[in-house]
Amino acid sequence: MLQRTIPIAILSLSGIILMLAYFSPLTTSWGETVLGWFNVLAAVAFVLGAGNLLRVNLERISAQRSGWAYSAITLVSFFAMLAFGLLKLGAVPSEKHPDKHFAGAYEGPTAPYGWMYEYVLSPLTATMFAMLAFYVASAAFRAFRAKNTESILLLGTAFIILIAQTAAGMFLTGWIPQDSVFAFLRFDSMKIAITEYIQTAGMRAITIGIALGVAATSLRLILGVDKSYLSKS
Amino acid sequence: MSDHGSNEPGPQVQAPRKSYRFLWLSLAVLGLSVFALRTASAAQAQGADPAAAQDLWKTIGIWCAAFMTLGILSFLYKDNPFYKVCESILIGVSAAYWMVNGFWSTLVPNLFAKLAPTTVREIALPDLPVSATPGTDMALAFVPLVLGFMLLWRLAPRGGWIAVWPLAFIIGTTAGMRLVASIEADLLAQTVATVRPLVAFDKATEAFDFWATVGAVTSVAGVLSVLTYFFFSVEHKGAVGATARLGVWFLMITFGSAFGLTVMGRITLLAQRFEFLFKEWLGIV
Amino acid sequence: MHEHNGSGSPSFLARLGGIDRRWIFLAMGLSIALPILLKLRFPEYPGPMAKATFDAIESVPEGSTVLVAFDYDPASAAELQPMANAMVHHCASRGHKIVFMALWPLGRQLADKAIEEVLLEFHPGLRYGTDYVQLGYQAGNEGVIKLMATNVPEQYKTDTKGTPLASLPLVAQIKSTADFALIASISAGYPGAKEWVQFAESANPEAFKLVCGSTGVQVSQLLPYYPKQLDGMLVAVKGAAEYEMLVEGKYPVEKNAERLGQGRVRMGPQLVAHMLMIGLIILGNIAMVAGRSRGGAR
Incomplete structure (x- = not known):
């Protein structure tokens, strides 16, 4: 019970x-x-x-x-x-209630807590994630192999996006007039075509799939069919 | 580089080779001396000005942040004690940060203020508004209080079932919220967004728009083919197989694009760390 | 690194495949560090999504109340703080009243930073309580949005200074998210822009405009919502750079303009590092082919 x-x-x-x-x-x-x-x-x-x-x-x-x-x-x-x-140590006293220690502000960099956030926590978390730039480069060199149609599509798209997302895209194809027949060869046009039509379609299907999964799982839980969480104790 | 990035810190940390120990020690001594010199000169320059203390703390802070940044980056060369110290500090500080934030921003105003409004007003929130229904508020606040204690029971060695009650509440609430939201915002809205005219006309001139039509057809074909690929109740053979294969192509392009955008994000994060080192710390940019 | 032991001296290309990855790390580090040191800057051309975001904020009548949610932490601040800064300056310049909040605990201080470095710097005349309010962070992820969708005062009893919402003219009349003219989520993941679509936009589809700034990683997840559920979207640091240009074009500032140009500064390293990435992928494939043909010849 x-x-x-x-x-x-x-x-x-x-x-x-x-x-x-x-x-x-x-x-x-x-x-x-x-x-x-x-x-x-x-x-x-x-x-x-x-x-x-x-x-x-x-x-x-x-x-x-x-x-x-x-x-x-x-x-x-x-x-x-x-x-x-x-304990809000070193907190800046509240303007309206300077007599109440716990009404003070502890988040600014002049209070120890805010200082720790600014100069310890922030640089540590930011650098931790920044490290991924190195690993993504290493992975690109070791794992990205054009072995079949699928991987060629993946790599080709990645190349287009990598170029289009920088000034290189405009430098290479920016001279093609936007209203010409060949405008689709511009990197910025290709990027828009990829993200707005293909990537959006792919992600839309994935989103629909996930939504169905979430709805089904939620229903199973609410109706008491799925009781797996009980074993978590 | 088989040792690099491995999860076996023991031997290296326990007995670092003498040369490395020397390297780290000299780096630390060098850094600390430069730091001491800079701060001493800064303090001297500003005299006993009250703002000087703040500036001093800022200087110390920037040096501290620079050491933390370099400490994490040092892992790229190899796992080392400097990195591990930084990592340990990160874990400790962030756990406390989350807890403190949860306490002052949510627990105090939304739980304790209902249970003991006068006390909370006296200690922490002098301007806390007076509730029109303090009795009901207090009675209702006992539910999360009890559930909260039951949740913390997970830390106890025995009575694991006690924490299942609040867990059930959290899962139930999430399920109730998500069921409706995912059907509405994802399933229905995305289906509606998919079902649209395949032939497009220019809004202004009402002329046939070739590229918009190609785009519309591609979008619909993409959604349907990827969904076919995810549909495992039918064997992927013949027409279904071909459609599923098209779906895989769409997915590959999707992932390729996502990869490109992810790379961009990662590079930005590193750029910001370098900006900090060059600009705020070394002042060379 | 030692796969080629004892089978003669392998070609340079074949050996390349086993290169110590620290050389790749070094190349990546240099490709980002050098452009920063050399202050490389490139022109940006605003794309349709950045324009849509700009237009959405412009289209809301002057003096409207907008909600800006800082749904990220310092780990993503490099990408998102430039967007937040430009957006705060844009909203204030357009005459909107800004309510700040955060779904991520560490986002609260990033909002404080935007207030201090942008709002108070470029719009010193704005007054707290009537022109802007900082609500801060609340625990509960999407639960916070869901509750705000029907009852903001129930979620936020006070602002970050402990002042009750009823005493702050700007938010005294706000009952639910439908009372905002525009909501902007600067988002790094969960909880973020996706949850704002699911729990706020769905509840009141026509009530307010919803725009977002997204990290590169999260863009894919949000694309299906644009342009129907999301009125505008800033895609990664490029989106930030494009948006900065649009904002600066219409609302230039006289001094400290670099605070509104961080996105463009960070686009410099992108070019070099992206070219390196492409080079690395091509080199990796060449090394594979070279290694394979050598293996085949053996």
């Missing part, structure tokens, strides 16, 4: 309320209440994520597994950031 029936009932009820809220204005406020709860739980999930991080790293430190010192660094930076943010 506690482990199966109630969760199934909760799932169906919340799903049905959200659907009803869409179809009937009378139930809109029900949907709003449920959404309010949902959004609060999304914030609780961040606490859960932090808790998980703590657990994993504390375990690693206590077992002195290889690289435990890095776990210690993770925990120190975690607690430092947490203290800066939750």
